[in-house]
Each structure stands twice: as structure tokens, then as C-alpha cells.
Amino acid sequence: MTRTIPTYLLACFLLFACTGTPPATAPVQTQPPVDYIRLPMGYIPNVQYAPFYVALENGYFREANIQIEFDYSYETDGVSLVGANSLHFSLASGEQVLLARSQGLPVVYVMGWWYDYPVAVAAFKEQNMKTPADLKGMKIGLPGLFGASYIGLRALLNAGGLQESDVILDSIGFNQVEALVSGQDQAVVIYANNEPIQLVSKGYEIDVLRVADYVHLASNGLITNEQTIANNPDLVRRMVKAILRGVEASLSNPNKTYEICGKYIEGLAQIDERVQREVLGASMEFWRADVLGKTNPESWENMQQVLLDMGLIPGELVLSEAFSNDFLP
Numbered sequence: 001m002t003r004t005i006p007t008y009l010l011a012c013f014l015l016f017a018c019t020g021t022p023p024a025t026a027p028v029q030t031q032p033p034v035d036y037i038r039l040p041m042g043y044i045p046n047v048q049y050a051p052f053y054v055a056l057e058n059g060y061f062r063e064a065n066i067q068i069e070f071d072y073s074y075e076t077d078g079v080s081l082v083g084a085n086s087l088h089f090s091l092a093s094g095e096q097v098l099l100a101r102s103q104g105l106p107v108v109y110v111m112g113w114w115y116d117y118p119v120a121v122a123a124f125k126e127q128n129m130k131t132p133a134d135l136k137g138m139k140i141g142l143p144g145l146f147g148a149s150y151i152g153l154r155a156l157l158n159a160g161g162l163q164e165s166d167v168i169l170d171s172i173g174f175n176q177v178e179a180l181v182s183g184q185d186q187a188v189v190i191y192a193n194n195e196p197i198q199l200v201s202k203g204y205e206i207d208v209l210r211v212a213d214y215v216h217l218a219s220n221g222l223i224t225n226e227q228t229i230a231n232n233p234d235l236v237r238r239m240v241k242a243i244l245r246g247v248e249a250s251l252s253n254p255n256k257t258y259e260i261c262g263k264y265i266e267g268l269a270q271i272d273e274r275v276q277r278e279v280l281g282a283s284m285e286f287w288r289a290d291v292l293g294k295t296n297p298e299s300w301e302n303m304q305q306v307l308l309d310m311g312l313i314p315g316e317l318v319l320s321e322a323f324s325n326d327f328l329p
Contacts, residue, residue, distance in 0.1 A: 031065075032065050033065070034065050034066065034067050035065060035066050035067070035088075035235055035238075036066075036067045036069070037066055037067065037068045037069070037088060037089060037239065038068075038069045038071050038087060039052075039068055039069065039070055039071060039089055039090065039091065040071045040073075040077075040078030040081065040087070040090040040091065041070055041071060041072050041091055042078065042090075042091050042092070043072070044072055045070075045072060045264060045265040045266065046265065047258070047261045047265065047268070047276055047279055047280040047283065048193070048194075048279070048280075048283045049070070049264075050246075050250045050257050050258075050260070050261050050280060050283070051113070051243060051246035051247040051249075051250045051287070052068075052070065052243065052246060053246075053257075053260050053261055053263070053264040054246040054249050054250045054257055054260050055242050055243055055245060055246025055249075056068060056246075056264075057260045057263065057264075058245075058246070058249060060241075060242040060243075060245040060246055060249075061242045063242070064238035064239065064241060064242040065238065066235075066238060066239060066242060070264075078090025078091065078092060078223075079092050079096050079097070079100050079105070079107060079223065080100075080105065082105075082107050082223055082224060082225050083100050083105025083106060083107045083225060084105070085225055085227045085228070088224055088225075088228045088232075088235065088239075089222055089223065089224050089228075089239060090222075090223055091113070091220060091221070091222060091223075092107075092109070092220070092221070092223045093117075093147075093148045093151075093218070093219060093220050093221075094109065094117075094217060094218025094219060094220075094221070094299065094300065094303045094323075095148060095151045095217075095218070095303055095306075095307060096147075096148075096223075097109045097218070097223060097322055097323070098300075098303060098304055098307055098313060098317060098322060099307070099312060099313065101317055101321070101322055102307075102312075102313040102314065102317060105225075106225050106226040106227070107223050107224070107225050107322075108223060108224055108225060108226060108229060108321070108322065108323065108324055109218070109221050109222070109223050109295060109322060109323040109324070110221075110222055110223065110224050110229075110236055110240060110323070110324050110326075110327045111221050111222040111240045111243060111244065111293045111295075111327065111328070112218075112219065112221045112289070112293055112294060112295040112296075113219075113220050113221045113222065113243070113247065113287065113293075114219035114220040114221070114286045114287060115219065115286060115287060115288060115289040116210075116212035116216070116219060116286050117148070117152060117155075117211045117212050117215075117216070117217040117218075117219045118148075118191045118192050118193055118211075118212070118219065118220075118283075118286050119148055119149055119151070119152025119153070119155075119189065119190075119191060119192070119210075119211045120152070120189075120190055120191070120192035120196070120208050120209055120210040120211060121135065121140065121153065121156060121187050121188070121189055121190070121208070121209045122176075122180065122187065122188055122190050122195060122196055122199065122206050122207070122208050122209075123138070123180070123186060123187035123188075123206060123207055124180070124204065124205065124206055124207075125205045125206065125207060127186055127187065127207070128207075129187060129207045129209065130207065131160060131209070132156045132157065132159040132160025132161075132162065132209060132214065133160035133161060133162065134160070135156065135157065135160060135162060135166075135167055135187065135209075136160070136162055136166045136167065137166070137167065137168075138167055138168070138186045138187050139167075139168040139170055139185050139186045139187075140153065140167050140168065140169055140170065140185060140186070140187045140188065140189060141170045141171075141172040141175075141176055141179040141180070141184065141185035141187070141188040141189070142169060142170070142171065142172065142176075142188065142189035143171070143172070143173055143174055143176075143189070144171040144173070145169070145171065148220075149189045149190075150189075151217075151303075151306060151307070151310075152189065152211040152217075153189050154306060154309070154310050155211050155214070155215050155217060155306050156209055156211055156214060158215075158306065158309060159214040159215060170184070170185050172184070172185070172188075176188035176189065176190050176195050177195055177198055177199060180199070181199075181202075181204070190208075192208060192210050192212075192282070192286075193279060193282035193283040193285070193286060194279055194282075194283075196208050197275055197278045197279055197282060198275060201272065201274070201275045201278075212286075215302050215306075216296065216298060216299045216302055217299055217302050217303045217306065218295060218296075218299040218300050218302075218303045218323070219286070219299075221295065222239065222240065222243060224236055224239075229324075233327070236327045237327050237329075240293065240327045240328060240329070241329045243293075244292050244293045244328070244329060247287055247292055247293075248292060250284065250287075251284055251287065251288065254277075254280065254281060254284065257280065258276070258277055258280055261280070291328070293325075293328045293329075294325050294328060295323050295325060297319065297323075300319045300322065300323055301319065304316065304317060304319060
């Protein structure tokens with residue numbers, strides 16, 4: 001039997017034969033390029049960085065097309081590098097952002113990590129340190145006249161109606177526990193989530209004055225710069241989202257979080273596990289917030305006032321340019 005080709009098919013055959021044009025194919029799907037990020041941490045590997053370890057371990061950075069390297073080198077000044085646009089991001093505390101902007105560095109705080117300021121002062125019970133006013137006349141050890149510890153101490157002195165001249169400051173580096181135990185200082189400036197736990201584990205009875213109980217200050221978070229925000233806002237959003245997923249996952253499963261920390265902190269298994277788990281738990285309390293990552297304008301106003309009172313910035317800054325909540329998921 002002879003089969004005839006339908007007219008419309010014959011027309012198609014003739015068209016392809018004349019033009020030589022093959023049928024259209026679906027476009028090839030390409031992956032967006034991966035962004036390499038070196039992130040200054042500001043300290044040695046520690047359980048306090050758990051959200052970043054969790055975000056890396058769970059693939060949150062990879063899903064955000066980010067390849068991340070944690071930079072623990074002491075000499076790295078993350079704020080300056082970000083301000084010079086040599087790096088896209090760094091971890092930094094609120095006072096560092098305002099100090100940098102007062103010097104013309106266009107850094108911007110784009111995600112709050114610690115909701116409350118973790119700096120505190122610790123002293124043995126016999127010092128009877130119950131309020132900031134009780135610090136008067138004390139010899140107080142602190143890492144030095146710089147950074148969050150110094151700013152936090154000045155905030156506590158202000159809360160107690162005291163001046164720096166009302167106390168004796170002793171720059172001791174990061175040896176607060178040893179300085180207190182040895183009797184070198186009557187009180188020491190510490191992080192409320194760390195040294196108090198160490199001291200109690202050694203059997204000492206202490207009193208702790210937390211800055212967060214007296215004034216709300218802008219604390220540790222993620223900073224970028226105005227150039228990155230203008231030229232690559234999507235990168236900022238992806239970075240913020242990956243970290244906040246790490247924070248949320250850390251808070252939801254502390255035991256799993258601690259296990260993950262062991263993969264990124266050399267020698268963690270040889271350290272007192274009970275103490276380290278308590279440090280992690282205490283740190284988590286500083287990360288909790290009604291909206292993870294959101295920074296409070298009032299905390300920036302308070303921080304600016306502390307810096308003005310200390311004479312560390314020459315005048316008021318445009319605070320709305322120093323921080324942003326626009327990149328939260």
C-alpha cells in the first residue's frame with residue numbers, strides 16, 4: 001500500500017531542506033560563578049564561631065555559591081581591609097564600625113550576630129562588686145586600651161557614674177583568668193560567655209557585671225563596604241543568608257553543633273568538654289533574638305554616645321549609613 005505524506009509535514013521537510021536550520025534546542029543551564037571569600041575572624045578557632053562551622057559543614061555557603069576561608073591571623077585588621085575594599089567582609093563589633101567611619105572608611109554593618117554585648121567585669125566574691133559603682137578604686141585588668149573590652153568597661157563605668165580616673169587600669173593582654181587568680185588585679189574585663197565559666201569550673205566564687213544588663217550596645221556582626229553593597233548586593237544577601245542559616249541550625253541542635261566544632265577546632269577533644277559545652281551554650285544566649293541578624297538603631301545610638309564620651313570620635317556620625325537591615329532574608 002502506498003502511504004502519502006501529509007501536506008503540512010512535506011512543507012516542513014522542504015523548509016528544513018532549503019534552510020539547513022535544525023530544530024531549536026533548550027538553552028544550556030550554567031551555574032553562576034563561585035565567589036571566594038576570605039573572612040577575618042578576629043580570634044583563634046573557638047566554639048564561639050560555631051555558626052560558621054555549621055554553615056560550612058551543612059553546605060550553606062556552597063548553596064550560596066560561596067567558597068569561604070576562615071582567617072584567624074592576628075595581624076589581619078579586617079576592618080581596615082574591608083574599608084579599603086581589599087576584602088568584601090569581616091567580623092567586627094559595633095564600636096569598630098563607628099571608629100572606622102569616623103576615619104573615612106566606608107564600612108557598613110549588615111548583619112548582627114551577637115544580639116547583646118558580651119563584655120563584662122568579673123571579681124571574686126570578697127570584693128563585694130555588686131554594681132558598676134563598686135568598681136571605684138579597683139585595679140582592673142584588661143587586654144589593653146583598645147577594642148570591645150575597653151569600650152565595654154567604659155560603658156560600665158558610665159553606668160556607675162565613674163570616670164576612668166576613678167579606677168586603676170592594668171593592660172595584661174588575654175590573661176584575665178591568671179591575673180585574677182594570682183591576685184595581680186582585683187577585677188578583670190572578660191567576655192561573659194567564657195572566662196566566668198572557666199573560673200567557676202576551677203572552684204572560684206565570683207561576681208560578674210555584664211554590660212548588657214546596663215546598656216544595649218551594637219555588638220559583633222558582619223561588615224562589608226559601600227562598594228560591595230553598590231556593585232554586588234546579591235553577594236551580601238547570599239553571605240548574610242548562609243551565616244544566619246548557620247546561626248539558626250546551631251541554636252536548634254547544640255549537641256550536633258558541638259560535634260561539628262570538633263572538626264574545625266584542633267585539639268578540642270583534649271580540652272575540658274564540660275567547660276567548652278558551657279561556653280557554647282552561654283554564647284548561644286547572646287545570639288538569640290526575635291529576628292536573627294537584625295540590628296537595633298538604639299544600640300547604635302548608645303554606642304555612639306559611649307564613643308563621644310570617651311573622645312574617640314570627633315562628632316556625631318550619620319548612623320543610618322553605618323548599618324543596614326536591608327540584606328536580611
